[in-house]
Amino acid sequence: xxxxxxxxxxxxxxxxxxxxxxxxxxxxxxxxxxxxxxxxxxxxxxxxxxxxxxxxxxxxxxxxxxxxxxxxxxxxxxxxxxxxxxxxxxxxxxxxxxxxxxxxxxxxxxxxxxxxxxxxxxxxxxxxxxxxxxxxxxxxxxxxxxxxxxxxxxxxxxxxxxxxxxxxxxxxxxxxxxxxxxxxxxxxxxxxxxxxxxxxxxxxxxxxxxxxxxxxxxxxxxxxxxxxxxxxxxxxxxxxxxxxxxxxxxxxxxxxxxxxxxxxxxxxxxxxxxxxxxxxxxxxxxxxxxxxxxxxxxxxxxxxxxxxxxxxxxxxxxxxxxxxxxxxxxxxxxxxxxxxxxxxxxxxxxxxxxxxxxxxxxxxxxxxxxxxxxxxxxxxxxxxxxxxxxxxxxxxxxxxxxxxxxxxxxxxxxxxxxxxxxxxxxxxxxxxxxxxxxxxxx
Amino acid sequence: xxxxxxxxxxxxxxxxxxxxxxxxxxxxxxxxxxxxxxxxxxxxxxxxxxxxxxxxxxxxxxxxxxxxxxxxxxxxxxxxxxxxxxxxxxxxxxxxxxxxxxxxxxxxxxxxxxxxxxxxxxxxxxxxxxxxxxxxxxxxxxxxxxxxxxxxxxxxxxxxxxxxxxxxxxxxxxxxxxxxxxxxxxxxxxxxxxxxxxxxxxxxxxxxxxxxxxxxxxxxxxxxxxxxxxxxxxxxxxxxxxxxxxxxxxxxxxxxxxxxxxxxxxxxxxxxxxxxxxxxxxxxxxxxxxxxxxxxxxx
Numbered sequence: 001x002x003x004x005x006x007x008x009x010x011x012x013x014x015x016x017x018x019x020x021x022x023x024x025x026x027x028x029x030x031x032x033x034x035x036x037x038x039x040x041x042x043x044x045x046x047x048x049x050x051x052x053x054x055x056x057x058x059x060x061x062x063x064x065x066x067x068x069x070x071x072x073x074x075x076x077x078x079x080x081x082x083x084x085x086x087x088x089x090x091x092x093x094x095x096x097x098x099x100x101x102x103x104x105x106x107x108x109x110x111x112x113x114x115x116x117x118x119x120x121x122x123x124x125x126x127x128x129x130x131x132x133x134x135x136x137x138x139x140x141x142x143x144x145x146x147x148x149x150x151x152x153x154x155x156x157x158x159x160x161x162x163x164x165x166x167x168x169x170x171x172x173x174x175x176x177x178x179x180x181x182x183x184x185x186x187x188x189x190x191x192x193x194x195x196x197x198x199x200x201x202x203x204x205x206x207x208x209x210x211x212x213x214x215x216x217x218x219x220x221x222x223x224x225x226x227x228x229x230x231x232x233x234x235x236x237x238x239x240x241x242x243x244x245x246x247x248x249x250x251x252x253x254x255x256x257x258x259x260x261x262x263x264x265x266x267x268x269x270x271x272x273x274x275x276x277x278x279x280x281x282x283x284x285x286x287x288x289x290x291x292x293x294x295x296x297x298x299x300x301x302x303x304x305x306x307x308x309x310x311x312x313x314x315x316x317x318x319x320x321x322x323x324x325x326x327x328x329x330x331x332x333x334x335x336x337x338x339x340x341x342x343x344x345x346x347x348x349x350x351x352x353x354x355x356x357x358x359x360x361x362x363x364x365x366x367x368x369x370x371x372x373x374x375x376x377x378x379x380x381x382x383x384x385x386x387x388x389x390x391x392x393x394x395x396x397x398x399x400x401x402x403x404x405x406x407x408x409x410x411x412x413x414x415x416x417x418x419x420x421x422x423x424x425x426x427x428x429x430x431x432x433x434x435x436x437x438x439x440x441x442x
Numbered sequence: 443x444x445x446x447x448x449x450x451x452x453x454x455x456x457x458x459x460x461x462x463x464x465x466x467x468x469x470x471x472x473x474x475x476x477x478x479x480x481x482x483x484x485x486x487x488x489x490x491x492x493x494x495x496x497x498x499x500x501x502x503x504x505x506x507x508x509x510x511x512x513x514x515x516x517x518x519x520x521x522x523x524x525x526x527x528x529x530x531x532x533x534x535x536x537x538x539x540x541x542x543x544x545x546x547x548x549x550x551x552x553x554x555x556x557x558x559x560x561x562x563x564x565x566x567x568x569x570x571x572x573x574x575x576x577x578x579x580x581x582x583x584x585x586x587x588x589x590x591x592x593x594x595x596x597x598x599x600x601x602x603x604x605x606x607x608x609x610x611x612x613x614x615x616x617x618x619x620x621x622x623x624x625x626x627x628x629x630x631x632x633x634x635x636x637x638x639x640x641x642x643x644x645x646x647x648x649x650x651x652x653x654x655x656x657x658x659x660x661x662x663x664x665x666x667x668x669x670x671x672x673x674x675x676x677x678x679x680x681x682x683x684x685x686x687x688x689x690x691x692x693x694x695x696x697x698x699x700x701x702x703x704x705x706x707x708x709x710x711x712x713x714x715x716x717x718x719x720x721x722x723x724x725x726x727x728x729x730x731x732x733x734x735x736x737x738x739x740x741x
Contacts, residue, residue: 057623064583068554146543149534173534175542180512182537230512230537236505238535269505274493277504310502315493316692318500366666403665404500404527405565434565437523439531442503 093142093150094436098201100134101430102127108423115214116418117353117379117387121293122217122249126415126423127207133158134429135200137168141436147176153199168199168221180230189221190242191228191265192283193327194306196220202440204323204361205397206411206427210375211329211355215302217249217293220285222261236269236279246287250300250331253290261287269442274315279308279442291338295384296349298335304328308442312363319366326358337384347384354378369399389419406432463487464600468510468541470519470529471498472716473579474550474592476725478518480614481593485603489514491532494718495692498524499569499664503531511536514546516599518592521549522556524576545598551576553591554584557645569664579715581646582622582729589614621726629733631740636682638675638707640667640689640698643714647732656684659697667697679705686710686739691718708739 106113110126127134134157141151155168171186191197195212196219208218224244231237246252246260254260263286269279285302292300305328312321331353339345355378361371373395379387397411408430415423465486469475475490489510492498498520501507511517511532519525533542540546556574563572578584593611597604633652637644640659648655657678661671679687684707687698691713702709712732713722721731 057626058619061583061619061622065587068581068584068587175534176539177537178539180537228537230508230535232513234509236509236512267505270509271504271506277502277506279505314495314692316496316500317502318497319694403565404569437526439503439527439529441531441535442505 091142093140096139096141096433096435096438098137098139098199099430099432099434100136100201101132102134102206102427103131103429104129104425104427106423106425108417108421113423114418114421115377115391116389117385118210118214118377118391119294119385121214122219124208124213124216124218126425127427137199137201139169139438143175144172147174149173149175180232182226182228182230184226184228185224187221187223188226189219190224190244190263190285191226191240192220192263192285192302193304193329194279194281194308194325195327198441201431201433204359204369204371204399205373205395206409206429207413209327209355209357209359209373210377210391210393211327211357214353214355214377215250215329215331220248220250222246222248222251224261234270236267238265238267240265246289249293250285250296250302251287251289252292252296255290256288260289261285275311275313275321277310277315277442279306281306289335291340293340295337295340296333296335297338298333298349300335301332303330303332310442317363319363321363323361323363324359327356329355331355333383349383351380351383353380367401369397369401371397371399373397391415391417393417404437405434406430464603465515465596466513467516467518468514470517470525471579473585473725473728474518474520476716476728477585477589477592480725481589481607481610482596482603483606483610485600485606486596494713494715494722497692499527501525501528503528503535507532508535511541512538514538514541516546516548516595517541518548519550520576520579521551522573522576523571524551545595548592548595550588550592551578553588554578557649558642568660568662575642575645577643577714578646580644580732581650582618582625583650584646585725586615586618586622589618617726621729625729625733629736632685632733632736635685635736635740637685638679638687638701640687640693643690644688644712651733651736653685653736656682659687659689659701672697672701675701676704679707686736688712690714710735710739712736 104127106126106129110129113126135155137153137155139151139153144150150172151169153169155166157164167187169188171184171188173184174182177183189197195203195208196216212218222244224242226240226242228238228240242263243259244251244261245254245258246256247254251261263284265281265283267279267281269277271277283304287300289296289298289300291297308323308325310317310321310323333349333351335349337347337349355376357373357375359371359373361369363369375393377391379385379390381388393413393415395411395413397409399407399409401407411427411429413425415425417423463484463486467478467486467488469478469488469490471492472490472494475488478486478488491507491510492501519529551573556576556578559574560570560572563570589611593607597607629651634654636654636656638657638659639655642658642663644655647653657675659667659672659675661668679701687702687707687709689695689698689709689711691711695709698709712735713719713728716722716724716728719731722728
């Protein structure tokens with residue numbers, strides 16, 4: 001049975017072409033033509049679809065582009081029309097407020113603190129004992145017009161329970177001079193050394209180095225004029241000069257007709273590879289001084305050399321790395337000492353004193369920083385402040401940075417200020433910055 | 443010795459900048475340096491301020507950067523306050539009025555609209571950008587809009603080469619548009635995928651490719667990941683089919699690896715800008731690499 005079925009199938013298969021050839025040659029031709037036309041039709045439709053798809057893509061791209069290219073201002077206007085009274089304040093300067101506070105425990109009472117060879121001048125003494133507001137400040141800054149930029153910094157502090165408000169900086173600066181020149185006028189911190197032009201809230205330690213305290217009364221700021229030039233070179237090169245009234249330490253009495261202080265400064269800096277950056281400088285401050293806080297009258301010259309080296313993996317300074325810095329001061333006096341309390345006591349003051357500090361700060365990560373600083377002052381063995389003892393200080397700090405805008409700092413200092421006293425100080429400090437996001441110097 | 447040699451090499455490289463370049467341009471980020479290269483070729487000399495391995499929110503106003511801005515005819519940056527912590531300081535210290543404002547100062551953000559513009563400004567919400575999310579280099583359409591604006595700016599500053607800039611923009615637009623099509627077809631399988639990001643750097647990429655962000659390792663923008671917050675993301679990552687935990691090349695791998703180990707979701711490093719990995723040699727490579735890396739995570 002199976003065999004016969006198979007035979008039948010084979011017969012059918014063999015005979016099929018015979019049937020075809022025999023019966024409908026023309027029908028097949030017609031079918032072939034029909035298939036061809038269908039194929040052509042399908043191809044045309046496919047092409048149409050592809051063209052439509054392309055057009056769709058192009059339109060989509062155009063829409064996306066148009067969406068993306070809508071100017072920001074338009075969107076802002078659509079979102080929320082600003083109320084009329086806000087427009088009056090639209091040109092308000094950037095306001096930034098630094099709030100600062102500290103608690104210090106001293107083993108030597110700050111009132112009986114004494115530094116061999118170096119009188120306490122300006123704000124160069126030890127920090128207040130106990131809880132203190134320290135120095136908080138409010139800063140306003142903006143472009144004045146197309147040629148000038150202006151900045152005002154008001155410092156708020158307290159001295160023995162008395163609130164004090166002072167103008168720390170108030171200056172205008174050109175923004176349009178050509179060839180790398182900038183002219184600044186008003187009250188400002190001199191650009192000598194490294195730390196002097198930096199506001200205290202950018203410091204890595206709670207207090208300024210001893211050399212700054214002894215030779216500049218913590219920081220030299222005065223009413224004056226500054227001319228600065230940046231060279232058009234691969235290496236960063238900056239040169240400048242300043243003239244100041246000479247009201248504050250190390251000057252005094254606005255000598256020389258109210259232009260008592262002249263400075264010169266030069267800074268150079270650059271990168272070594274992707275991970276190292278450096279900045280170095282030499283500066284000089286020359287003063288004709290009348291009745292300075294330390295009793296000096298005459299010509300004094302201060303020389304400063306500074307070097308900063310920063311290393312950070314990949315150049316990400318906020319996530320790790322090391323900052324090393326040292327500054328060296330040489331203070332040269334040529335004049336007289338007139339006792340501020342008893343002006344009849346007069347003696348010659350011709351001599352040289354030195355000072356230096358070195359600090360290393362290790363940025364552990366985004367939130368932690370630790371550092372060590374060594375300070376040393378070299379007294380003059382002759383003159384009104386003659387001393388055989390050279391003060392020195394060791395400081396350790398640990399800082400927790402919650403964000404770019406707030407930090408808590410713990411600092412321990414051991415200050416051998418005279419042969420018989422060593423002041424051990426423990427300080428806890430908070431420091432915050434609110435308002436405009438400041439851009440800090442290197 | 444090696445250091446000295448590399449220093450000498452660097453100096454030689456800077457000296458070897460094309461002699462006939464008519465404009466000196468300072469680019470804050472590598473993506474703009476690469477775009478400038480596409481748009482101007484050897485008509486300009488480009489200095490780039492940062493690398494793909496740096497967090498551009500947190501750059502120091504280094505002396506080397508001041509020196510570069512001092513000599514620039516044009517500064518090209520992202521804007522939208524991305525560089526607020528350092529660029530204003532560079533501009534002020536460099537004392538170069540050409541680039542302080544006006545024609546010589548090109549902020550890419552001004553050529554486009556940004557996403558994620560906050561309705562309320564409060565630093566308690568982390569590192570908030572009042573002008574919106576500034577990481578828009580990962581949107582090819584916005585990149586094209588910026589290219590057009592930047593090319594016009596180049597022509598404005600260097601009118602003699604206008605024809606070159608126009609021709610190069612046309613060429614770039616054609617290549618870029620066809621690349622966008624290619625990328626969109628290739629990335630189609632990614633549509634609807636869920637990702638966890640380290641920082642909100644990917645909003646434009648998410649919008650473009652239809653990715654869904656279901657979490658961020660930073661509890662708030664700019665605030666480093668905390669262990670408590672990371673632990674809370676374990677459930678989020680496991681709750682659905684999560685494609686990847688995405689971070690940029692410059693970011694610390696610890697947090698994303700920690701989460702990856704506990705959830706089995708792959709941790710993926712994306713370049714974010716030109717130079718972020720070996721493949722991202724230019725803008726085209728940047729997008730090729732980004733899509734390839736996301737696709738390989740999907741496998």
